[in-house]
Every structure is written in structure tokens, then in C-alpha cells.
Amino acid sequence: MTTPLTLDTFRADLAEQLHQDPHEIDLAENPLEAGLDSLRLHTLAERWRAAGADVTFVDLAEGTSFTQWWQLVSPGGTADGPPRD
Template sequence: MTDEQIITDVAAVLGVDRSELDTDTDLLDAGLDSVRIMSLVEKWRSAGHADIDFPTLAGDPVLGSWIELLA
């Protein structure tokens, strides 16, 4: 999964343009909630990232951290 795909996926669930997000964005402050995190977990697991889970993402909800985990 590329950095661009991760940013695109996150922007889509937040309903914002991807240009509004950068690696320092705190996704909880940007409006991401637990339901949306779970939808991303399921999407990314189905894309082959079986090791991604809710506690990992929710524990460090900064976009740059997610990119490091997934890319």
C-alpha cells in the first residue's frame, strides 16, 4: 500500500480533500471516530495487512504514524 493510497482512504472516510491532510494530522482532531477507524481496519486487512488492528491505529492516531505502519 502506498502513502498516497493511505491518505486517499483516510480522506475518503473523513469526507475531506486529501490536500487537507498531512503527516502531522491528528486524525481524531480531524474528526475520525472509532467506527471509521474500524472501517479502515477492515479495508486494509482485506488488502493484505492482517496485522493492522484497532488498538494499534487508535493508540497513535497521527497520519504519519499510520503511513509508517502500512507502507
């Protein structure tokens, strides 16, 4: 059984890939400018699909901020709006 994706696990997944603490993740930051490469994008897409998100590598590659990513993968989708820090 997989753990549901929450904003906390989303931040933790990003932090793991960026070698940061979760509280250091700036959700307004551009993922590619933050240092994520295509391998890490694939890893995150697979992890979040396993948690139930309907997201692809292309979806992530086209995103311009971590906020957009959260809107794509969050259980409520974009209806929830941007996450709150």
C-alpha cells in the same frame, strides 16, 4: 485481488473518511482530532488489512498521527520512516 496500499491510496482512504481531498490530509495531524471516530477506525483497519497490512483497531487507536499510521500499514513498515509530502 486487492490493490496494494500506497501512500496515495492511504491518503485517499483517509480523505474519504474525513470528507476531504487527499491533498488536504495533514499527515502530522492527530487522527481523533481530525474527526475520525471508532467506526471509521474500524473501517480503515479492515480496509488496510484487506490490502495486506498487519494492523488492528487498537494499533490505530493508539496512534497519535497519520504519519504513525502510515508507518504501521506501509508495505515497508517503520523501516521506511515517515512519509514525504
